[in-house]
Amino acid sequence: MEEALYRWLGTPGLIRADILAALGLSVSLAVTLHVLLRKRAVGAAMAWIGLAWLAPFIGSALYLTFGINRVERRARRLKRRPSRQVDDTPQASASVPDAYRPLDRAVQAITGMPMVAGTGITVYRNGDEAYPAMLAAIAEARRSVALSSYIFRDDDTGRTFIAALKEAMDRGCEVRVILDGIGSGYFFPAAWRRLRRLGVPAGLFMHSVLPWRMPFLNLRTHKKLLILDGRIAFTGGVNISDHNRVSRSPTFPIRDTHFRIEGPVVEQLAQAFIVDWAFVSEEELEGEAWLPPLTPAGDIIARVVTSGPDADVEKIATVVLQAIACARTSIRLTTPYFLPNDFVVGALCLAAARGIAVDVVIPTRSDHPIVDWATRAHIDPLLESGVRIWLDAPPFDHSKALVIDGQWCFIGSANWDSRSFRLNFELNLEVYDTGLARRLETFIAEKCEIPLTQADLAARPPARRLRDAAVRLLLPYL
Structure with missing residues (x-):
């Protein structure tokens, strides 16, 4: 397509080839400079730069369309107003169990919101x-x-x-x-x-x-x-x-x-x-x-955590990482879509390696087959590390909940995938309450009947494994 564009633009009466080449060089250089200054993810930066140089006009157009986060610029002007909470409302940080004070401090630093x-x-x-x-x-x-x-x-x-x-x-x-x-x-x-x-x-x-x-x-x-x-x-x-x-x-x-x-x-x-x-x-x-x-x-203590590709970028994912790091005995979660990034996968693997019981419940079949395929190609490191993954029988359950040590809960709209952690505007609620934690743990435990094992993954036909591995490449946008 890029070659055809060059031939069309280079025909007599349109644009001379040397001018076209100079223009392509200029736009590729401009995209490269913008990517170097704006993109923190090394893999994404290399991909956009490579595309801009391999196909200067089409690659640059794609970057201008999909690669620039225009939301962040506008959202930073819409700062959340200071809280109007009355002064005598008790702040709950003093009631957080001692073992979770580091988590409380970290989440307050991440969100800027009080418990x-x-x-x-x-x-x-x-x-x-x-x-x-x-x-x-x-x-x-x-x-x-x-x-x-x-x-x-x-x-x-x-x-x-x-x-x-x-x-x-x-x-x-x-x-x-x-x-x-x-x-x-x-x-x-x-x-x-x-x-x-x-x-x-x-x-x-x-x-x-x-x-x-x-x-x-x-x-x-x-x-x-x-x-x-x-x-x-x-x-x-x-x-x-x-x-x-x-x-x-x-x-x-x-x-x-x-x-x-x-x-x-x-x-x-x-x-x-x-x-x-x-x-x-x-x-x-x-x-x-x-x-x-x-x-x-x-008598419950709670805090809102918002996240999105704006001033709140990846806050929910960061809170999840911090909570996993603070877990002492158990991590139990249910989610309709399970495609966490490598940082979250690594944190769960390390938690299982240090003896924490980690249980993950996902649907046997969700409403997005492509996500199910990618999940099967993504979870082998977790199973190798001792994370238990369970398949929830139909009908499809869209619930999302995380419980740490039977005391800390994380509920709301965010799934465990890159779209929720990085692209979507999401809202979760952080809750310290043993009553809610017990109810959610019981809810999750009732789903832990069908284990997904490494043998199940290995039993997939080669064509299916190849399909799943190929779809997994779309992980940042699934």
Whole structure:
């Protein structure tokens, strides 16, 4: 293709060959300089530089389209506001178990957010439990409703939520909705169109069909967040779709876990939504409708961790690494997609090597076969190190949870893959609570029935192993 482009541009009446060569040299050099100054990952930097020199025009165009993180520049201007938490709200760092004080200090340094006491958490399984609770909370809201979802379908479930949002707005609530520009239906999501027709303020995250803004294909908001009156929040893995109503036997049932959050930590969740809404709409949400004074609603301590290819780059992955390093007895996790980078793989291998029980639960078959193929080619070092990997029987479970030593929990929207750790905008909640930890550990243990072994991997036919290894090369974007 590059050669054909040169021949076409070099035909009489267009551009002389020597001018074309000089132009190609200039753009390749410009890309090289930009990559050297901006790209920290050595492998990515070498790949982009090589492509720019092998195919100056096409390679440079690809770099301009996919290789430059335009999000970071804009996001750094949208700094999270200082906390408005009342001064007498107890800070929870003193209540963190002594063995986890280094972890607490590290996560506070990573996030810039304090650990907060007074949190109440309720757990829901699937949309069957979560949706009625969410809709009831929307019906009870009196001042504000903030909703952000990666997937928001215009099906029966989606239309029920849209009607509830419209009713909230009609009775005087300020309502704001963020839908991901790809996850909710690609170019012009039907749910977004319906919201707009009803006059509900709704924004599409990173949505553009303009070639120079093509990062919208790669950088997604994967958060699932509902906040009512700035006092009650729901977060976790549940999207808004008929597929999550498992009891109704949809064509592809999706099990999941969601959480209702109350107490002062809700302010941190609200701050995360406020920053995202400003990013989408350039509107600043202010006042007690969004950030009211909050009082304790339980005895759990918690902190929000956001991550994305902006000012929060790889914070969730860094917290995961720190938690693994601090583990003393056990690491148990479940995730729908398991393609961690080499740093996380190495940390899990080292944990198993020092005698920590490491259990990882993944689906027998997820909703993305390519991810399943790549996973099989990626996990051999973990099995060699003594990490136990378990296959969760269908139907597909989209839950994500990490429990360390039966005391520390990490819940939210982030999967264990490079897309969630590096590309997506994600939101997790760090929780110290033995009660929640026991519940999540029981939930994970119930899935530990079908082990995935090295013998299983070795038994794959050669063609399948070759396919899996080839797909694994796409790991940074899966």
